[in-house]
Amino acid sequence: MNAWRKLGNIRGGAAFKPWFLGIVANRCRTVRRGSWWSVVLMANAPPTKHPGPEDGVARAADLKRALIALPADQRAAILLHFYLDLPLDEVALTLGISVPGVKSRINRALKRLRPSLRSSEALV
Secondary structure, eight states: OHHHHTGGGSOTTOOHHHHHHHHHHHHHHHHHHSTTOOOOOOOOOOOOSSOOHHHHHHHHHHHHHHHHHSOHHHHHHHIIIIISOOOHHHHHHHHTSOHHHHHHHHHHHHHHHHHHHHHHHHTO
């Protein structure tokens, strides 16, 4: 709805997708700051010899916790590039930064995520 209301604000010749995703990212930040937001922490389950569907759920929860722990600028770059499959130039337009800035944020985020991902891979 916000994007629909602000459709007249898009500059002539500007790409629609980065403009729209910028609005989505800002709305997500606003919702994230709201008082209702909470994260349900799952207890660490002991590793099993035969991974089942619940192991995938636990790994997804671990990844979600690790992503939430990232600074907002790094998390946005990671999600836009890897989750939404946006190329680096579109991520840069969406976040209002340069392509090297996006690369730097992604690199720092991946360095922070690696220890969490390695520990969850060890359980498999």
